[in-house]
Amino acid sequence: MHDPTLIAGRTALVTGASTGIGAEFARQLAARGAHLILVARSLDKLDALAADLRAKHQLDVFTMQLDLSTPNASARLFQRVSDLGRSVDFLVNNAGFSSLGPTAELDPDQVPGIVNLNVEVIMENTVRALPPMIARGGGVIINIAGTGAFQPGPYMAARTASAAFILSFTQAVHAENTDRGVRVFALCPGPTATPMTSGQTSPLGKMRTPDQVVATALKALGNRKASVVDGRLNNLVARIGSRLPEPLVLAMATRIMKRTTAAH
Ligand SMILES: NC(=O)c1ccc[n+]([C@@H]2O[C@H](COP(=O)([O-])OP(=O)(O)OC[C@H]3O[C@@H](n4cnc5c(N)ncnc54)[C@H](OP(=O)(O)O)[C@@H]3O)[C@@H](O)[C@H]2O)c1
Numbered sequence: 001m002h003d004p005t006l007i008a009g010r011t012a013l014v015t016g017a018s019t020g021i022g023a024e025f026a027r028q029l030a031a032r033g034a035h036l037i038l039v040a041r042s043l044d045k046l047d048a049l050a051a052d053l054r055a056k057h058q059l060d061v062f063t064m065q066l067d068l069s070t071p072n073a074s075a076r077l078f079q080r081v082s083d084l085g086r087s088v089d090f091l092v093n094n095a096g097f098s099s100l101g102p103t104a105e106l107d108p109d110q111v112p113g114i115v116n117l118n119v120e121v122i123m124e125n126t127v128r129a130l131p132p133m134i135a136r137g138g139g140v141i142i143n144i145a146g147t148g149a150f151q152p153g154p155y156m157a158a159r160t161a162s163a164a165f166i167l168s169f170t171q172a173v174h175a176e177n178t179d180r181g182v183r184v185f186a187l188c189p190g191p192t193a194t195p196m197t198s199g200q201t202s203p204l205g206k207m208r209t210p211d212q213v214v215a216t217a218l219k220a221l222g223n224r225k226a227s228v229v230d231g232r233l234n235n236l237v238a239r240i241g242s243r244l245p246e247p248l249v250l251a252m253a254t255r256i257m258k259r260t261t262a263a264h
Helices: 020-031 043-057 073-083 108-136 157-177 210-222 232-241 246-263
Strands: 011-015 035-040 061-065 090-093 139-144 182-188 227-229
Touching (some): 011 020, 020 035, 020 043, 035 043, 043 061, 073 108, 090 108, 157 182, 157 227, 210 227, 227 232
Parallel strands (some): 011 035, 011 090, 035 061, 090 139, 139 182, 182 227
């Protein structure tokens, strides 16, 4: 059974690696000696990051331009990984979409793509990566949910609902695999300063940074938790939010999100 904290020499696949938390996963995993497969739509950004990491760490870094919101994206992704002759030891399902504003104003034609990216691809990548990891006696799967998973988020309903799905799915997969050598957990960042939150403020004060979020995730490799919330304050809010009465949670969340949406 592999030790999940031993990263050097393993191959890590990071989706949404062109910016923000995903790019920081790439940097911190490379600093620990992982070979990388980086996926996003912006190939120029991926290639620039890859060149930097290869020069700094002398690792194999592959880049793949892929729109994960399109049908069969996970199948195409794993086919390309197999064409490289690589197996995925460490999977970070990080790519995600978030929109701010009333659900009534969402473009209905965008909905299937949101569900593909935020839900289906994460689930399908997990299902594709798991059997070979189990067969090899180890591996790591980190699925990015968010503190929105712990309570509904008016004005970002699609994002928080998908985070809740990913949290629940990942907790269950974690439980199925605790004795099979594969470390599976959901990472739940709160408001974090990335291009996704550009121009927004955090209702909790200062935003967390991608390097803090990734450090939290890598530290959690050594424990046995099914979900990990980044930051002490985010932990507190997530725990309290899931225990308060529904009308109170909804009223508070609506007020906070209306302010955030207006500021945006
Ligand atoms: N920042 C926060 O406050 C926060 C809080 C909770 C959870 N999260 C979650 O953390 C994850 C990372 O977010 P972030 O804050 O780092 O945002 P970000 O900087 O906007 O990064 C999102 C990444 O996903 C990629 N991506 C988006 N759509 C894609 C698509 N259709 N196909 C392939 N790649 C796609 C983007 O690359 P391209 O545009 O190049 O494709 C980018 O690399 C997301 O799942 C997000 O929901 C973030």
